[in-house]
Amino acid sequence: MARIEVNRSGEMEVFARVVTLGGFSPAARALKMTPSAVSKLISRLEARLGARLINRSTRKLLLTAEGEMFHERALRVLADIDEAESMVAASQAPRGRVRVNSNVPFGLHHLLPLVPRFSAAYPRVVLDIVLSDLVVDLMDARTDLAIRVGPLRASQLMARKLGESPMAVVASPAYLARRGAPAAPRDLVDHNCIGFNFARHCDKWPFTVDGERLSLPVQGDATAGDGETSRRLVLAGQGLARLSHFHIGGDIAAGRMVPVLEAYNPGDAEAIHAVYVGHGGRLPARVRALIDFLVREVDLTRPPVSDL
Numbered sequence: 001m002a003r004i005e006v007n008r009s010g011e012m013e014v015f016a017r018v019v020t021l022g023g024f025s026p027a028a029r030a031l032k033m034t035p036s037a038v039s040k041l042i043s044r045l046e047a048r049l050g051a052r053l054i055n056r057s058t059r060k061l062l063l064t065a066e067g068e069m070f071h072e073r074a075l076r077v078l079a080d081i082d083e084a085e086s087m088v089a090a091s092q093a094p095r096g097r098v099r100v101n102s103n104v105p106f107g108l109h110h111l112l113p114l115v116p117r118f119s120a121a122y123p124r125v126v127l128d129i130v131l132s133d134l135v136v137d138l139m140d141a142r143t144d145l146a147i148r149v150g151p152l153r154a155s156q157l158m159a160r161k162l163g164e165s166p167m168a169v170v171a172s173p174a175y176l177a178r179r180g181a182p183a184a185p186r187d188l189v190d191h192n193c194i195g196f197n198f199a200r201h202c203d204k205w206p207f208t209v210d211g212e213r214l215s216l217p218v219q220g221d222a223t224a225g226d227g228e229t230s231r232r233l234v235l236a237g238q239g240l241a242r243l244s245h246f247h248i249g250g251d252i253a254a255g256r257m258v259p260v261l262e263a264y265n266p267g268d269a270e271a272i273h274a275v276y277v278g279h280g281g282r283l284p285a286r287v288r289a290l291i292d293f294l295v296r297e298v299d300l301t302r303p304p305v306s307d308l
Contacts, residue, residue: 009081011045012074014038015053019071023061094289095124101138102147105227105247106272107131110298111147118293125286133226138277144287145276149244152271158278160291163300164269165246169205170257174237181260182240185209185216192239193218194230205242207264244270246300272300 017027018038028035046053053067063071102111107129115127130136136143138157152159171181175192182188185207195203195218204215220239224230230241231248235256251257274291276283283291 009077011041012078014041015045016071016074016078018042018054018061019063019067093124094122094285096284096286097126097128098145098286098290099128099130099141099143100145100147100290101130101132101136101141101143103133103149103227104131104229105231105244106147106149108228109247109250110300111294114294114297117297118290121293122286122289125289127290138275144284145274145290148273148275149270152273152275155275156278157275159273159275160295162272162274162294162298163246164271165244165300166265166267166269167242167244168248168252168259168265169240169242169261170234170248170252170259171240172234172237172256173258175234175239176258176260178237181258185214185261185264188216188218188240192220192222194220194233194239194241195223196230197223197225206266206268207261208266209264213266246270246272249302272298 014027014031014033017030018024021027021030024035024038024042027033028038031038042054049066049070051066052064053070055062055064100111108131111129115129118127119125130141130143135148136146138144138146147162148159179191182191185205188205193203193205203219204217206213206215208214218240222233222238224233227243227247231243231251233239234241234243234248235251240260245252248257252259274294276287276291
């Protein structure tokens with residue numbers, strides 16, 4: 001009988017990785033082990049079984065007949081273990097803490113209004129919400145899920161798309177009554193345009209003029225570090241801003257903001273994603289529950305919840 005302290009499923013996992021990846025070194029990298037540790041484990045496995053499983057050479061590894069048989073059975077056992085764990089996990093209600101990072105506009109106008117419904121559906125999940133327009137490193141910030149607006153940077157993160165939202169240049173009725181509405185993009189030089197002050201932003205607004213797409217620089221006497229501050233400045237009559245409908249749709253519907261230069265709107269839209277670390281496909285149930293909930297419940301065609 002095998003000794004109880006032998007981790008036979010662990011040995012099978014290492015052996016299967018060596019075979020699948022074709023060597024000790026790639027298997028070691030995938031398993032976060034050293035190549036020598038992988039080699040010693042395979043040697044111990046062969047000693048315990050009393051059979052050579054792999055013929056080693058300087059160029060490649062070849063399975064013996066015993067190795068082929070053991071590999072086939074090991075894959076079956078590992079698949080059965082995964083299935084058993086998945087069945088148990090699926091039967092358990094999601095529970096635990098989920099740390100969420102969102103930009104300020106989406107967080108205020110879309111995420112926070114959905115929290116009561118999520119909590120009612122998943123009472124054992126605690127949401128730890130941080131609103132910031134800074135792009136955080138999920139691993140460094142120990143964040144389970146982040147909302148990203150705009151193009152996604154190349155990374156190892158997984159992403160689920162929540163929708164797209166068109167852009168518009170807007171102003172308050174009070175500002176337009178005082179300064180007038182720009183008739184064409186070139187008129188923006190005579191207007192106060194509210195820009196952003198974070199490093200990745202470029203204060204140029206795109207327009208389509210005579211069928212050609214142009215990006216025009218804008219300037220004004222105020223900049224903002226997040227979209228919600230920019231929205232508040234527009235509502236206060238400070239100037240014009242270019243913002244996304246997911247953020248200001250409610251203000252437009254209520255007449256608190258008026259779109260301008262719509263004839264020159266290039267029709268671009270901001271994509272909104274939920275991004276997360278994939279963990280090799282084994283996502284915690286509490287995180288999976290929140291992602292699926294957001295995909296199902298976020299509706300960017302509805303005016304957002306907007307307060308003054």
